[in-house]
Amino acid sequence: MRSAPVAAERLAARYDAVRRATERIAEPLSAEDCAAQSMPDASPIRWHLAHTSWFFETFVLARADAGYRRFDTRFDFLFNSYYNAIGERVARPMRGKMTRPDLGEVLEYRAHVDRAVARLLEREAPPALELGLNHEQQHQELMLTDLKHLLALNPLRPCYRERASTATVPAAPLRFLRFEGGLHAIGHDGTGFAFDNEGPRHQVFTQPFELAARPVTNGEFLEFVEAGGYQDPQWWLSDGWDWVVAESIRAPEYWSREERGRKVFTLAGELDLAPSEPVAHVGFYEADAFARWAGARLPREDEWERAAAGLPVEGHFAESGELHPRPTIDRDASAPAALFGDVWEWTASPYVAYPGFRPASGALGEYNGKFMSNRMVLRGGSCASPGSHLRATYRNFFVPTARWQFSGFRLARDA
Amino acid sequence: MRSAPVAAERLAARYDAVRRATERIAEPLSAEDCAAQSMPDASPIRWHLAHTSWFFETFVLARADAGYRRFDTRFDFLFNSYYNAIGERVARPMRGKMTRPDLGEVLEYRAHVDRAVARLLEREAPPALELGLNHEQQHQELMLTDLKHLLALNPLRPCYRERASTATVPAAPLRFLRFEGGLHAIGHDGTGFAFDNEGPRHQVFTQPFELAARPVTNGEFLEFVEAGGYQDPQWWLSDGWDWVVAESIRAPEYWSREERGRKVFTLAGELDLAPSEPVAHVGFYEADAFARWAGARLPREDEWERAAAGLPVEGHFAESGELHPRPTIDRDASAPAALFGDVWEWTASPYVAYPGFRPASGALGEYNGKFMSNRMVLRGGSCASPGSHLRATYRNFFVPTARWQFSGFRLARDA
């Protein structure tokens, strides 16, 4: 990652804004809501609150501030996520079983770190601070998706935040935009912050292709479901089919079938499935199977980035507070709509290093590079991503079966 | 179970005493401590608080009080433990993932049930009330052992309740008492409350035997550990050996080995292992292996009951607040010491029905009878059992690998 020169006062304000945004996510929740872990891939809200502070403590304060006194030295063991170079840690599936420190103590820990960072920022702009803020924004999104996964388990069908009823908008008709082939450059050019995995910028040769102007909708995906798509192996990659059979997958995560029709669990509780909204919470295998069934394919990440290059990072992000994708409004005939926000978009690209990739040195080198196998790239951010966190070159990545993010997709085809 | 005629006022007082005792266990704990589930066999404290209330609601109020209004009808699904006849329920390993209702709501639920029971007791003494109280006392013990298991996972080594330092008493020398063989009766005679599995009282023919005057101590068990007892298959039942190998079992639960010697995790935090205390938190396989190594055996449950018959139910129970076994004081040459309290004692007897056993009808018939396979009988109660809950005929039962109860044992041998 490369840290741009930013004035310390602006950094302090940004630090404060990001930290407060994290805490606002936890505000409506009980200690219990903040304590539980729904599955090994997810973490308790309280753990996120603490881990993001540990990150600043470990990679900023302990390195930049010789006089810094750690809040509790045992927190390395409790709140290290996966940095082998830092040492041993609580096994991931055990995070929900750590009942101490409690929520009050974790909030004190946050305040302790915040005071130390504020003092530090009076003197200097430490190199890893910007990374720490981007890291915390990633965890803001995870807090929302982990919380959704947790609440969905509860038969009381809890509501986290009431949703202003969106007047139902019909989905724009599906159209494709054509892109010419040839050599073009992808990857981050080094201006402003980016994660290490976004570079180096490099040339790729692309065939001509077409990209859908909007993501696939619930209504379109429902057709696949009702046409027996989940029961027919011809649409599926072999590993995907094994997964569908082993886990009895029949629909996107959070969809259910009740007497009165299809329902979907949201952060506003259980609602009727809205056909015009982008489909969310599908895994890569489902996106890929749908695309094959529809006679199309998923875009490669360089195709996606080429289409997004030069477009403003605008869309429907976490800041709206809706925390649910909106139907796509497709106004501009010349550009794809909703590339940013609403739903992360699965691509056909395995997550691997760009040519010439060099991970950061030390423990921070574990941030991205070590996950470069068995994961697929997603692009564009979601309705749970902070908008200021996204870029056209941003590479998110998950295993193909992951469904608890707001993950959808758009179609592509060979031109 | 048979409910003796008890005056309603006395019942109301007893009801109140038992319910308050349950809540006192939770009092020092945070919402987080009450929310987590350490393993599928254990439950969250908050679940225990709710489930014991659900028991009164379901088996007392809903049956005796036509006008009773349930606190929340959805709680059947949330707080039914294992009664198939009542219907579907949250899968046991998921209890720690239910973050709603929170602790405050559960305490309101308790108060709601308490008010209704109080009103009911003004009119009548409902048949299942005594069962409900005994059921709640069982859960008081489970709350303490589940809590211990949970806190032990935390690297902060939390202390639940400070323990008054017991002056270290040396263990009494091990001696055996002889009992003659012949026909004698075991099982509950129907006077006062008993669980269905304690009857019918019936005759058994016993060979002469000898029974140790006190339970095996930590010091004695440590000899077995240090003699390589956990590495030598000759002492173990085949299933026990498979378990030792598969789980890498090397010592009783909660024992650890640090630089400065053997430690043991207790509800007062981590302490030095005290050789004179009865060994606790061993499974049946370990008790059985130790006995074979020591040239002895475990007593059968009829032998244990014969030795306990007629003795007062006195000992070291939960009421002391110590929540840890005390060294046995062996004062009476004519009777075994510490049969009641300190540690549950594994017997050599599989848990099966007594001849003529009839489970209660309806859902309550699931209370005991359906567990009559693959479990071994333990007798006598522990330092976490309410003393008023125990009897010489009381049959506790666990699978042979269970170690999270205060379970120890005493030796026997053929005479």
Added chain:
Amino acid sequence: MRSAPVAAERLAARYDAVRRATERIAEPLSAEDCAAQSMPDASPIRWHLAHTSWFFETFVLARADAGYRRFDTRFDFLFNSYYNAIGERVARPMRGKMTRPDLGEVLEYRAHVDRAVARLLEREAPPALELGLNHEQQHQELMLTDLKHLLALNPLRPCYRERASTATVPAAPLRFLRFEGGLHAIGHDGTGFAFDNEGPRHQVFTQPFELAARPVTNGEFLEFVEAGGYQDPQWWLSDGWDWVVAESIRAPEYWSREERGRKVFTLAGELDLAPSEPVAHVGFYEADAFARWAGARLPREDEWERAAAGLPVEGHFAESGELHPRPTIDRDASAPAALFGDVWEWTASPYVAYPGFRPASGALGEYNGKFMSNRMVLRGGSCASPGSHLRATYRNFFVPTARWQFSGFRLARDA
């Protein structure tokens, strides 16, 4: 086990008869049929052929004959079943993956051992020989049941041995015989061979009881199946219900449902289910659930033995070559029919040591004693047991879910 004085010539003839009977079981089989292992609980036929020879080599020849030269010293590792005192061995589930030595070499191994035993018997009657022969007879039965389990997996539905069509006999009406309570002795009295777990003979006090005159039939069990017995938890022990749900158990092993009605896989291939035959291949949980549904219970092992005491060991055994249970003919109003042969009968008794039990010393002490947990006792032998191998005091034992033996049951009830 106690070995009676037997003249060496008679021993040699008996040795020869038992060894040849083993080989006759393998005769109609291909090398492939002899090589495969259908599940960890079962073993390849070739392994049985070798292991029974290893038993004589290890416990007879190596101990009695100083000049004996082992066929191949590496066979200890390959053909030791579970004797920890003998040393390391091939893990049980791997037996089917050992392709060397092949069938021809194993038969040479048998001949090598037979020659050495023959020489030895000219000089003496070694103590463990009788045990070796009984051991081999146990393996004869396992060869048949392991083979049945293996062939049942094959969609070609192979036939091992054609079965002379038994004229269908209706099942005798179900009647119960009454036995008075009181003190009586069970266990082997030391006359002739017995396994160590059959003794010591000792007194038990029994309540009066009634025992069914014949085993439960397929027709009766089918009523339970069709009444939804496998779908209703009220009939099942808790562990049994968990097993039924987890494994989707719906009928006895080897039953299938086809268009033209119920079928059952047998060693003669797939046949129509015959209602009058004793039900076979049920586990303890199924037997127990049926009994509860039928308003009865399983007999305890002392009840069974009391009923069998003094009766001749007659019935339908492996010697008939039919290898399938026959309908019970109930001719004698004063005694239960078919106690011996046809199907092993599950009892309500966990397999534990008799009072005063002492296992044999050394490795042979592992023969029976170490399995005394989590298993239930079966009595009487089956259509796959050699008749000469059985006794009224004989205690077979399996875990409650085991179904690949010819295991059935008869009902009992309190008198």
Added chain:
Amino acid sequence: MRSAPVAAERLAARYDAVRRATERIAEPLSAEDCAAQSMPDASPIRWHLAHTSWFFETFVLARADAGYRRFDTRFDFLFNSYYNAIGERVARPMRGKMTRPDLGEVLEYRAHVDRAVARLLEREAPPALELGLNHEQQHQELMLTDLKHLLALNPLRPCYRERASTATVPAAPLRFLRFEGGLHAIGHDGTGFAFDNEGPRHQVFTQPFELAARPVTNGEFLEFVEAGGYQDPQWWLSDGWDWVVAESIRAPEYWSREERGRKVFTLAGELDLAPSEPVAHVGFYEADAFARWAGARLPREDEWERAAAGLPVEGHFAESGELHPRPTIDRDASAPAALFGDVWEWTASPYVAYPGFRPASGALGEYNGKFMSNRMVLRGGSCASPGSHLRATYRNFFVPTARWQFSGFRLARDA
């Protein structure tokens, strides 16, 4: 796949040559060796013999020859590998439990198919025949690697084929060759047979790079092992590290450590590890970790193909009968040595579709396309590959943990 015009007589000769080569692999083996399955990923030799015949029956004879009579219609169920479009089949891990048809019958099945193909080739050159032959050649390699995995389990350490002792040649010093960047084309151009996944040929833009002139040797890999490479997470991808820990991986498959030094199991039995031979039987994670430790990386598949383009397909293949990699002789300063044969070479490229890829229609479309997730590409063939089967464009693929193939790697680095 595209079938080139080949005269029928030449096809018949080629058919015969391939089929006989398959049978020669099985010739030295017993029925037992041909029957067992060492793990779910491997198959019994007898299954390979049958499945390759089923392939011709299903995709050639049943489609081209209206009068063809199947040998046994039930073989579809037994010998279909993974073609969902053909129907249900024996679950993969069960292949070793199918003891019928036996080896003799399977050889008759082969002869039956061969006669029908011979008759057919008198009339026409059916389209899928060439695919069937390439398919059978793939299975020839799998027979050898599956056999090696099976024999390695046996404590008798069997020898499949004696190996002429190779005079030990020192490994050539490691040198790198530079390749310029730019646009170039990869993929098969349609001349002669190729699998569908090798096309379409298309342009890619490559950065300049360097490629090692030979594969990594045992001696080099041993340095990594002895430097603690398997104990240090910094070298490993996260999923690779999890695998190393969970499976206790410490060295390449088939390596063992004995008193007298490192040994390696081969198809000639257990031999001393030869430092100058290419390392084989490593997974992708190990190759990738070694490369990182060595300050290099694995080549991408387009880099590998660029280096191999235009080189003759020469090297050490299965035809030599040695079935073990030879030390690389690096004679030609201008080209990498041993690109073909000896060991398959892991690349850094996930196995995905080339731009414009279209799988074959019908069941044959399942041949390659459905495996395009979670697998990495290997290039070049091994000492167990038939030489006539290989091409520079050939894409082999396995999951990153697969080690039972002769899989090694060579290093690359950015220029």
